[in-house]
Each structure stands twice: as C-alpha cells, then as structure tokens.
Amino acid sequence: MPHFLIQFAQQHEEFRLPELEALATIEDVQMTYDPNDYSLESPFLIVEIESAEKAALLLKRAILIKTITELWGKADSWDGLIAKVQEHPERWPQYLDVSFKFSVVTFGGTIEHKDKAPLINRFAFTGFMGKIDLKTPEEEFLLIADYGIDPDVTVAHTFYMGRLVGHGKRELIDKFNVKKRKYIGNTTMDAELSLIMANQALCGPGKLVYDPFVGTGSFLMTCAHFGAMTVGSDIDGRQIRGKGKASIQSNCEQYDLKGRVLDALVFDVCHSPWRKIKGGMFDAIVTDPPYGVRAGAKTLGRKDPAKQATEPRMAVDEGVLAHLLPDYVPPTKPYEMSEVVADLLMFAVKNLVRGGRLVYWLPTVTEDYTIDDLPTHPCMELVANCEQAFGQWSRRLITMEKVADWDGEMGLGAPTGDMNTSKTGPNQVGHFGFRDRYFAFSAVENAKRKKELKEAYQRGGPQAVAAYMKELEARKKEATTAV
Amino acid sequence: MRLITHNMLQCHVKGCNANNFPLELQEVVLEQEEAELNEDFLRNMLGKIEYEALVATCLKLDINDLPAAMPADAAYNDEFLQILHRVILETHIKSGKMVCPNCQHIYAIRDGIPNMLLAEHEV
Ligand SMILES: [Zn+2]
Numbered sequence: 001m002p003h004f005l006i007q008f009a010q011q012h013e014e015f016r017l018p019e020l021e022a023l024a025t026i027e028d029v030q031m032t033y034d035p036n037d038y039s040l041e042s043p044f045l046i047v048e049i050e051s052a053e054k055a056a057l058l059l060k061r062a063i064l065i066k067t068i069t070e071l072w073g074k075a076d077s078w079d080g081l082i083a084k085v086q087e088h089p090e091r092w093p094q095y096l097d098v099s100f101k102f103s104v105v106t107f108g109g110t111i112e113h114k115d116k117a118p119l120i121n122r123f124a125f126t127g128f129m130g131k132i133d134l135k136t137p138e139e140e141f142l143l144i145a146d147y148g149i150d151p152d153v154t155v156a157h158t159f160y161m162g163r164l165v166g167h168g169k170r171e172l173i174d175k176f177n178v179k180k181r182k183y184i185g186n187t188t189m190d191a192e193l194s195l196i197m198a199n200q201a202l203c204g205p206g207k208l209v210y211d212p213f214v215g216t217g218s219f220l221m222t223c224a225h226f227g228a229m230t231v232g233s234d235i236d237g238r239q240i241r242g243k244g245k246a247s248i249q250s251n252c253e254q255y256d257l258k259g260r261v262l263d264a265l266v267f268d269v270c271h272s273p274w275r276k277i278k279g280g281m282f283d284a285i286v287t288d289p290p291y292g293v294r295a296g297a298k299t300l301g302r303k304d305p306a307k308q309a310t311e312p313r314m315a316v317d318e319g320v321l322a323h324l325l326p327d328y329v330p331p332t333k334p335y336e337m338s339e340v341v342a343d344l345l346m347f348a349v350k351n352l353v354r355g356g357r358l359v360y361w362l363p364t365v366t367e368d369y370t371i372d373d374l375p376t377h378p379c380m381e382l383v384a385n386c387e388q389a390f391g392q393w394s395r396r397l398i399t400m401e402k403v404a405d406w407d408g409e410m411g412l413g414a415p416t417g418d419m420n421t422s423k424t425g426p427n428q429v430g431h432f433g434f435r436d437r438y439f440a441f442s443a444v445e446n447a448k449r450k451k452e453l454k455e456a457y458q459r460g461g462p463q464a465v466a467a468y469m470k471e472l473e474a475r476k477k478e479a480t481t482a483v
Numbered sequence: 484m485r486l487i488t489h490n491m492l493q494c495h496v497k498g499c500n501a502n503n504f505p506l507e508l509q510e511v512v513l514e515q516e517e518a519e520l521n522e523d524f525l526r527n528m529l530g531k532i533e534y535e536a537l538v539a540t541c542l543k544l545d546i547n548d549l550p551a552a553m554p555a556d557a558a559y560n561d562e563f564l565q566i567l568h569r570v571i572l573e574t575h576i577k578s579g580k581m582v583c584p585n586c587q588h589i590y591a592i593r594d595g596i597p598n599m600l601l602a603e604h605e606v
Pocket of ligand 1: 494495496499503583584585586587588
C-alpha cells in the first residue's frame with residue numbers, strides 16, 4: 001500500500017491520533033501505522049492508505065492535520081533522499097506536463113531563502129516539463145526537513161519528499177474563533193477544541209447530537225457545521241436567550257446554521273423531559289459540564305431537603321400559585337462534579353443509540369478529585385482520553401462509545417483499567433513545563449501559588465488559570481528587573 | 484421550537500409516568516421558516532418519531548398535510564419526506580403552552596424557547 005506522510009499541528013498533541021482515528025472511522029478509510037513510530041514530540045507520522053483519493057478523505061474536516069503528502073522518499077540526508085526518490089522513476093511520468101511547484105517545508109529549523117532554489121533544482125531529475133505555477137499549481141511537491149523540537153539542534157535529522165495530497169481544515173478554527181462570535185459566555189469552549197470534539201463524536205449528516213449543558217451553544221454550531229442536526233438544553237435559560245441581539249439564535253444566524261440547530265430548551269438534565277425510546281434517541285452527546293465551585297453546575301432542588309416544598313406554594317402578594325407566574329424560577333442547589341459525571345454517563349447509556357458517542361470534558365489533578373471516581377458502564381467503551389494540561393491542572397476530553405444495548409437495569413460500575421492513561425500516547429506530565437517555570441520557589445511560596453491557582457480555577461476555570469499564569473509571569477518579570 | 488422537538492418531549496413531573504405524551508399545544512403562534520432538506524436525518528428519525536402523536540398534534544394545529552399512517556416506503560418516498568420535512572423541521576412554535584394530558588402541568592414557550600423546568604414540588 002502507498003505510504004503517506006501526515007504532518008500534524010504541533011499542539012493539542014494528545015488529541016491528534018484520536019482525531020485521526022475518528023476521521024478514518026467517519027470516512028471509512030482503512031489505514032495502518034506503527035504506533036511506535038508516533039511521538040507527541042514530532043508532527044510527522046507515516047501511514048499506509050490504499051490510495052491518495054482515500055487519504056484526501058481524511059482531510060475533509062481534519063482540525064489537527066496540516067497536510068498529507070504522498071511519500072516518495074524518506075532519508076537522513078538530502079543526498080540519501082534523492083537516491084530514494086530515484087528508486088521509483090515510474091511515479092514521475094504522470095506529472096510530466098501538469099503545472100506544478102516545489103515547496104520547501106521545515107519543522108524546528110529554517111532553510112534560508114537563497115538556499116531553497118538550488119535545493120529544488122537538485123530534484124530536476126524528475127523531468128517535470130509543465131508550467132511552474134506558484135499560485136495555483138495542479139500539483140505541489142514538498143521537500144521537508146525535520147529538525148525536531150530541540151531548539152539547540154541546528155541540523156535536520158530527517159528528510160522527506162512527496163506529492164502534496166492536500167491540507168486539513170485548520171481555517172475552520174478561524175471561522176469559529178470565539179473572538180469573532182457575536183454571543184459567547186465566560187466558559188465558551190475555544191473553536192479548535194469544539195471542532196475536534198465534533199470529530200470525536202463522529203458528527204455528520206443525518207445525525208442527531210445533544211448537548212445537555214449547552215451554555216452559549218458552541219457545540220451546537222461546530223457539530224452542525226459538519227452536517228449533524230443539533231439540540232441543546234440548559235438549566236439556565238438566560239444563557240440560551242442571551243442579551244438583546246446576542247443569543248444562541250444569533251450565533252446560528254452568524255454561521256448560517258439555522259436549519260441544523262434544531263432547538264435549545266430550558267431544563268435540568270437530571271429531570272429530563274426527553275421521551276425515552278428503545279434503541280436511544282441521540283447519535284451523540286457532546287458537552288462541557290460546568291464544573292467548579294462558584295460557577296459550577298446546578299440542579300433543581302434545595303440544599304436542605306427539609307425545606308423542599310412538596311406541595312405548590314402561594315406567591316407572596318399575588319394570590320396565585322408561585323410556580324404558575326411567568327417569572328418563576330425554581331430553586332437550585334449545587335450539583336457535585338462526581339454526580340454530574342455519573343449522571344451524564346447514565347444518561348448516555350439510556351439515550352444514545354448503539355454506536356453513538358459521548359464526548360465530554362473532565363477536569364483532573366485537582367486536590368478534590370481522583371480519576372478513580374470516574375464512572376464506567378458495561379455498555380460504554382472508552383475510545384480516547386486526551387489531556388489538555390494547564391500545569392498543576394488539566395482537563396481531559398473523554399470519548400466513549402455505546403457498544404451494547406442497555407438492559408434497562410444495569411447501573412454504573414467501578415472503573416476498569418487505568419482511565420488516567422491516554423490510550424493513544426504516553427501521558428506527558430507537566431507538558432507545558434508549568435511546574436519548572438512557575439514553581440521553582442520555596443515550599444511556602446509553592447503552597448501559596450498552588451492555593452491561588454486553585455482559587456483561580458474555581459473562580460473561572462481554565463481561562464482564569466491562564467490569566468493567573470500571565471499575571472504571575474508579569475510579577476516575576478518585575479521582580480527580576482527590580483534585582 | 485420545531486414540531487420535531489415537541490414530538491421528542493414528554494411530561495416529566497415526579498410521578499407523572501402515564502398518559503404524559505404528547506403534550507397538548509395550546510394558544511400557539513406558529514411560523515414557517517424554510518430549511519434545507521436533509522433526507523438522511525429524516526430517515527434517521529423515522530423510527531424515533533411517534534408518528535400517530537405527530538399527526539394528532541398537527542390536526543389540532545390545522546396542519547392536514549401528513550397522511551394518517553406513515554407510508555411503508557417512507558424512507559424513500561420523496562413526496563412524503565418533503566411533507567414531513569416541512570411539518571417537523573420548518574414549522575416553529577414561537578409562543579404558546581404545552582399542557583400535560585395527565586397532570587395538567589403547563590410548559591410555556593416564549594420566543595421559541597420552551598421552558599421545561601419543573602417547579603419545586605414537582606421534582
Ligand atoms: Zn404530567
């Protein structure tokens with residue numbers, strides 16, 4: 001089978017293989033690769049796919065793939081590469097007369113502009129006679145030099161040559177950029193991750209996708225973009241209605257997705273009005289539950305069960321039943337994270353179709369939480385567990401697939417296997433070097449910072465953590481300048 | 484709210500477990516809005532829709548386009564899919580009430596958004 005070189009984006013590294021696998025599943029592309037070949041520290045992966053046409057299918061909605069190239073040679077020097085490419089002259093004739101260009105691509109290093117033309121000229125042996133077209137060539141050939149991620153290395157270690165199959169859809173990140181979105185909230189998920197989640201959920205035409213903590217509706221948009229019909233709910237109706245002209249509705253209009261975003265409803269998913277059907281209603285559930293203490297999840301009821309009304313109450317002045325007034329808002333109580341996750345999983349067991357996916361975020365490495373609390377269910381199989389690290393904190397994107405019908409009785413079980421380890425790559429602790437950069441202090445300082453960090457997280461989630469880290473860096477800079 | 488969503492909802496007040504579907508639409512304001520036809524989605528939903536309830540609900544709203552029984556060839560009956568599309572995906576309820584036939588709970592629809600929250604004594 002022909003070999004193809006995938007160049008991934010060098011970020012969200014843990015999400016890259018799961019996304020690739022999801023894309024292959026969505027497009028029904030048979031693909032093989034050696035997992036030992038893959039490293040989170042390199043953007044390159046060689047895969048075998050039956051044809052370039054099939055390989056191109058993987059690009060249709062890829063967020064973390066930059067390019068796929070039909071591989072014509074790989075070596076540890078330019079000389080070696082030329083020898084490799086020359087082993088297969090049968091590949092060249094079909095491109096003899098098409099317009100083309102050669103591009104030099106580097107990772108982790110640079111090749112000076114003046115050196116590029118001579119380098120390209122060394123590949124003149126292919127004998128291409130078509131017009132050189134730098135803007136819209138029919139074919140583009142790539143010369144790739146990989147220097148690796150070590151900034152001290154100044155010599156490339158691996159060289160590739162091949163014919164470009166195409167680019168991924170990274171421009172969608174800009175299309176769904178939250179900074180350009182009319183309606184967002186404090187916890188709106190960034191565009192890139194929202195799009196990746198839609199891929200993990202195998203969203204596509206004909207599917208019905210549900211977000212039970214819809215907030216400002218990010219996932220309704222990205223899942224609908226890939227063709228799914230989407231529906232969401234939230235206990236907080238203000239989030240759905242928005243303010244003035246900014247609402248979920250206005251976002252649908254902005255992205256021209258009004259026809260695919262079915263509805264957003266106000267209710268508590270713990271008391272869900274969805275009609276239960278055998279075989280499940282939803283093809284996927286994609287959500288980011290509101291965790292955290294202050295801005296955390298809420299469920300209907302009162303903290304003190306003794307105060308919970310069991311009969312309708314009279315409104316104070318109106319002489320009518322309180323709950324019938326148009327402005328009635330039922331009391332809510334905090335919804336513990338472990339309960340949120342357990343309920344979400346059980347909801348998925350009951351309401352997903354077989355083969356349907358649950359894709360959700362889970363914060364980890366907090367002092368209040370251990371991954372052992374993560375519930376499992378025999379009907380649900382873990383597909384991927386990708387960590388997005390924030391140093392001391394991280395959150396994990398969990399992808400599960402419903403693999404068996406629910407018998408109507410089976411509840412949640414104890415965790416099986418090690419959910420804390422990514423299935424697809426080595427777990428990189430402190431990937432961003434957070435600890436080294438920010439916690440090279442005394443134990444007292446360390447504890448103080450940890451506490452502040454925790455408070456920041458509880459106050460505003462990952463965004464607040466990012467802001468806190470920025471502030472810390474500024475403070476550190478100031479201290480250094482003062483010295 | 485679209486009629487397809489209405490067909491997916493039932494009353495969920497504590498203890499209200501029978502005769503709680505379909506919710507009866509009252510005082511509704513309807514609006515038609517064109518949407519792109521998505522046959523794959525309609526086919527997906529054929530087995531999930533409660534068709535009889537849908538037809539009954541439509542008749543009360545003076546929407547008489549749907550055949551009384553779902554055609555046997557529904558999945559590939561272009562004419563039927565077109566009608567179904569218009570009814571369940573292009574018909575929106577802008578405002579009104581949904582009343583549970585069993586416990587009489589009223590779920591209000593405002594600005595096209597249904598409020599399915601339960602009252603304190605209903606959870
Ligand atoms: Zn009822």
